[in-house]
Amino acid sequence: MSSSGEQEKPSQEVMLTFYRRLYPFKSIFHWLNHEHAPTRLFTQREFAFTLQGDVYLRYNSFSNVDELKNQVCHLNPTRFEIGPVYSARPKDKKTMRPGAFQPILRELVFDIDMTDYDSIRTCCSGADICRKCWGFIAAAVRVLDSGLRNEFGYQKLLWVYSGRRGIHLWISDKEAMELTDQQRKALVGWLTVIQGGKESGRILNISRNNGKLPPPIQDALDFLRLGFVDLILRTQECFKSEEGYEELLKAIPDSNLAKTLRSKWESKPGRSSEDKWSDCFKDMSAHKTLRTALEDIILQYTYPRLDAEVSKHRNHLLKAPFCVHPATGRVCVPLDLEMIENFDPKAVPTVFQLLAELDAIQKTEDQDMELHSDWEKTSLKPYINIMDKHASDLMQEVRKEKLRTGELAFCLENIFSLNPLGRHILVIYLPDLNLFMDPVIDLASRCVFLL
Amino acid sequence: MFKSSTTFGQVKNHAAFPSPLNFYDIPPTSEVSIEEFETSALDRLRVLAEIESSAARNRPWDEIKEVTTKQCKKYLPLSPSQVDTSNSDANVKSEMELRRRDHLSHFVLRLAFCRSEDLRRRFLQAESTLFRVRYDMALKPERDAFLTSRDFNWIPVEDDEVKKFAGQLEAAYGPAPDSTTRKYVKVKWTRVPDLVEKRKVFLKAGWAYVPGGELSSIIFQEFEDHLGKALEMTARLLPRLDEDTRLLPILNNLSQGFLAGISSEWATASGSATGSEIKAEMVNDLARKHFPLCMRTLHESLQRDNHLKHFGRLQYGLFLKVLGLSIEEAIAFWRKSFSRITDDKFNKEYKYNIRHSYGLEGKRANYPAKSCVQLLAPGPSDYGCPYRNYAPENLQTALLSSYSHLGLRASDLPEIMATVKAGHYHVACTRVFEITHASCGVTKGEGTGGGESVTHPNQYAARSMELHKPKDDMVID
Numbered sequence: 026m027s028s029s030g031e032q033e034k035p036s037q038e039v040m041l042t043f044y045r046r047l048y049p050f051k052s053i054f055h056w057l058n059h060e061h062a063p064t065r066l067f068t069q070r071e072f073a074f075t076l077q078g079d080v081y082l083r084y085n086s087f088s089n090v091d092e093l094k095n096q097v098c099h100l101n102p103t104r105f106e107i108g109p110v111y112s113a114r115p116k117d118k119k120t121m122r123p124g125a126f127q128p129i130l131r132e133l134v135f136d137i138d139m140t141d142y143d144s145i146r147t148c149c150s151g152a153d154i155c156r157k158c159w160g161f162i163a164a165a166v167r168v169l170d171s172g173l174r175n176e177f178g179y180q181k182l183l184w185v186y187s188g189r190r191g192i193h194l195w196i197s198d199k200e201a202m203e204l205t206d207q208q209r210k211a212l213v214g215w216l217t218v219i220q221g222g223k224e225s226g227r228i229l230n231i232s233r234n235n236g237k238l239p240p241p242i243q244d245a246l247d248f249l250r251l252g253f254v255d256l257i258l259r260t261q262e263c264f265k266s267e268e269g270y271e272e273l274l275k276a277i278p279d280s281n282l283a284k285t286l287r288s289k290w291e292s293k294p295g296r297s298s299e300d301k302w303s304d305c306f307k308d309m310s311a312h313k314t315l316r317t318a319l320e321d322i323i324l325q326y327t328y329p330r331l332d333a334e335v336s337k338h339r340n341h342l343l344k345a346p347f348c349v350h351p352a353t354g355r356v357c358v359p360l361d362l363e364m365i366e367n368f369d370p371k372a373v374p375t376v377f378q379l380l381a382e383l384d385a386i387q388k389t390e391d392q393d394m395e396l397h398s399d400w401e402k403t404s405l406k407p408y409i410n411i412m413d414k415h416a417s418d419l420m421q422e423v424r425k426e427k428l429r430t431g432e433l434a435f436c437l438e439n440i441f442s443l444n445p446l447g448r449h450i451l452v453i454y455l456p457d458l459n460l461f462m463d464p465v466i467d468l469a470s471r472c473v474f475l476l
Numbered sequence: 477m478f479k480s481s482t483t484f485g486q487v488k489n490h491a492a493f494p495s496p497l498n499f500y501d502i503p504p505t506s507e508v509s510i511e512e513f514e515t516s517a518l519d520r521l522r523v524l525a526e527i528e529s530s531a532a533r534n535r536p537w538d539e540i541k542e543v544t545t546k547q548c549k550k551y552l553p554l555s556p557s558q559v560d561t562s563n564s565d566a567n568v569k570s571e572m573e574l575r576r577r578d579h580l581s582h583f584v585l586r587l588a589f590c591r592s593e594d595l596r597r598r599f600l601q602a603e604s605t606l607f608r609v610r611y612d613m614a615l616k617p618e619r620d621a622f623l624t625s626r627d628f629n630w631i632p633v634e635d636d637e638v639k640k641f642a643g644q645l646e647a648a649y650g651p652a653p654d655s656t657t658r659k660y661v662k663v664k665w666t667r668v669p670d671l672v673e674k675r676k677v678f679l680k681a682g683w684a685y686v687p688g689g690e691l692s693s694i695i696f697q698e699f700e701d702h703l704g705k706a707l708e709m710t711a712r713l714l715p716r717l718d719e720d721t722r723l724l725p726i727l728n729n730l731s732q733g734f735l736a737g738i739s740s741e742w743a744t745a746s747g748s749a750t751g752s753e754i755k756a757e758m759v760n761d762l763a764r765k766h767f768p769l770c771m772r773t774l775h776e777s778l779q780r781d782n783h784l785k786h787f788g789r790l791q792y793g794l795f796l797k798v799l800g801l802s803i804e805e806a807i808a809f810w811r812k813s814f815s816r817i818t819d820d821k822f823n824k825e826y827k828y829n830i831r832h833s834y835g836l837e838g839k840r841a842n843y844p845a846k847s848c849v850q851l852l853a854p855g856p857s858d859y860g861c862p863y864r865n866y867a868p869e870n871l872q873t874a875l876l877s878s879y880s881h882l883g884l885r886a887s888d889l890p891e892i893m894a895t896v897k898a899g900h901y902h903v904a905c906t907r908v909f910e911i912t913h914a915s916c917g918v919t920k921g922e923g924t925g926g927g928e929s930v931t932h933p934n935q936y937a938a939r940s941m942e943l944h945k946p947k948d949d950m951v952i953d
């Protein structure tokens with residue numbers, strides 16, 4: 026079905042070893058929980074397992090990370106998904122009144138899937154992906170990332186390669202977690218430019234105001250214009266085939282011009298997409314409408330195509346990072362935005378490769394090492410570091426917030442047990458605390474003294 | 477008694493009502509008579525029910541506005557000038573009195589509709605629409621008074637910030653009307669999801685910059701959020717109120733009415749609705765031409781089996797009474813229909829009941845005919861609303877066999893079945909009315925006149941007969 030050679034599906038033993046020795050449960054826990062001690066962000070979170078033979082177990086929840094790990098190792102799922110934080114523990118769902126069990130918090134998630142680009146990509150189709158078509162994803166990621174940061178003010182974005190042909194985005198800002206379904210739908214509406222799903226990518230959902238694009242679209246266009254020549258014209262050669270250039274001609278409002286171009290291109294079948302594109306541009310000054318038409322083409326070919334349903338509802342499940350894609354054996358790894366253009370999906374470690382790396386280590390070292398830090402020695406390490414860095418940003422944020430709102434007891438606990446930077450923070454924030462924390466001030470000043 | 481929701485919002489001026497627009501922050505604290513408690517709520521319910529059925533029928537906004545304004549004038553006027561003087565019992569009240577009544581009725585319905593998720597959602601939707609209509613219709617000074625009466629928690633954008641984003645603001649909202657610089661306020665984008673969804677607002681770092689002209693969007697959203705939260709809070713506190721035995725039945729009754737989607741005046745109507753006398757032998761013909769499906773079904777099973785069970789008799793008998801069948805004609809009609817039993821048995825077992833329903837025996841009460849609300853309520857009767865009780869296939873067959881001679885075609889069924897599936901039984905019935913009376917010039921959305929929905933079988937039949945009247949006369953001529 027696929028072009029790559031190693032299409033061996035991971036066996037149960039392989040998966041079990043992966044979960045036991047490599048899967049970074051702790052990192053996932055920190056990322057979901059935002060704190061060291063389990064909060065409802067973790068304990069009331071839904072986990073759904075897909076077992077061998079397509080058995081699907083929903084509404085699992087765990088009171089701490091060890092429970093999660095034990096259950097995963099016990100069930101040995103082919104993959105598992107993360108859902109929302111509910112108003113109660115999902116495993117108690119059956120004991121609840123029907124209306125009382127509601128999703129309350131959820132990362133804002135996005136899913137971009139290569140299949141939505143099938144009508145325009147020329148290199149592969151279906152489940153395949155190569156570096157050439159990754160260009161679409163990279164452009165989409167850049168546009169989405171800057172839009173969500175600049176317009177919506179979100180900062181805690183985690184991009185995760187989905188293991189085969191797509192990419193997921195998880196936004197963990199507090200405001201983003203709290204969005205209602207209605208607000209999520211609105212946000213998706215704001216970001217949706219290409220309507221009508223897979224087939225009819227031609228209807229653009231933009232209205233120009235006096236010929237001007239709305240600011241967010243204009244920004245996106247300015248960026249996409251830069252990569253358009255390289256991606257669409259040179260790499261993908263989208264207008265090389267007759268089918269391809271007909272799409273382009275359809276967009277040209279002036280039918281005479283379209284006719285001239287068609288006969289010109291029919292006579293020279295070898296003419297490259299880039300040349301064809303510049304053919305359109307020759308008359309540009311004459312037609313103002315032509316320019317907007319060509320702008321539309323750029324957007325149509327490179328603007329992010331979202332799977333909107335994933336983002337609209339809080340209770341939509343999404344595959345957890347670091348799961349193994351059951352068909353390819355590749356791990357769903359977090360990505361650094363800086364390396365997005367150079368990312369090669371084929372270079373992502375597979376579960377087989379990782380286990381082979383483990384074997385190699387074991388031969389050279391003694392075997393009585395702690396099991397859970399095994400990933401330190403494999404090529405999974407840089408990806409886990411990305412996740413850990415992201416999670417520690419989130420935890421830092423919560424710590425600041427707690428200090429600000431004066432949950433001193435919590436802070437002290439953190440300072441002494443876990444946080445080497447805590448001393449610094451405490452000193453900075455102490456004057457603030459003085460204002461409203463009279464009863465605990467004694468305790469606080471003693472702590473400072475101790476430190 | 478309204479302690480339940482005092483925790484919400486703060487309004488500086490709660491003694492009076494500075495504007496006809498009201499956010500209902502503070503519950504009423506004055507004494508209220510039980511009667512006013514109920515009647516004001518019923519009036520408001522009529523308006524909300526009409527809004528709901530308008531929404532179910534996918535009316536365009538302008539039409540919703542028109543229908544709602546009409547209903548408001550009739551039942552829920554806000555200023556003396558709006559009071560429809562032709563409406564008998566509405567003695568002209570002062571503006572403040574009307575606003576107080578509006579305020580009171582809102583809070584009564586809150587109590588009635590906070591009980592279930594479904595009721596809350598529907599109430600919220602209807603109330604928001606009502607608020608939007610009123611905001612749309614309000615005059616500028618009224619709006620201004622409203623805007624200053626309450627803190628909406630928005631931040632005015634400083635001039636230099638406007639300058640900083642001038643280009644983007646202009647791209648988003650078009651060039652500012654000459655000479656005046658536009659004023660903007662900023663709010664978190666989550667407060668204007670409708671503007672965001674249509675990309676009609678300028679966003680920067682999570683803040684939405686909303687121009688002065690678009691404030692309504694913030695206000696509507698705020699109204700919904702606010703009422704949604706208040707309803708949930710009321711629901712949580714309601715058990716304490718449930719001890720009051722005087723209010724509970726009223727509240728239950730109100731929410732029942734809303735569940736059926738209607739509240740009807742026809743329940744109290746009696747006597748001849750059409751003026752002309754109806755003879756026993758006319759009933760069969762009338763049933764074919766003018767009866768709603770529920771009564772058609774009863775009539776047909778009576779003709780087929782020569783019998784009807786007690787509740788069916790009661791229901792159909794009262795319907796015929798209100799339609800204008802006199803007691804003599806009624807006895808004749810039933811005697812003829814029950815053709816398989818002896819005179820003796822009829823006189824002994826059935827005549828009494830017929831006379832009883834006409835108020836001539838026993839308690840001598842003039843019983844009203846059953847309204848749609850009553851027919852929709854789950855009860856012992858096999859003869860409720862067919863739109864609700866029938867299985868979809870049976871309903872389709874029944875509709876076609878009953879109404880195809882009046883112009884109902886199989887192609888109309890999907891639309892009707894869709895409304896039935898959504899639980900809007902009276903809307904389905906109204907739609908059938910519209911289709912079967914298209915030949916009289918009834919168009920889609922007009923309902924039984926002026927956009928009203930069917931709320932009572934007698935309303936259906938009376939309106940139908942009224943529509944056919946000139947034509948029938950001509951035939952006689």
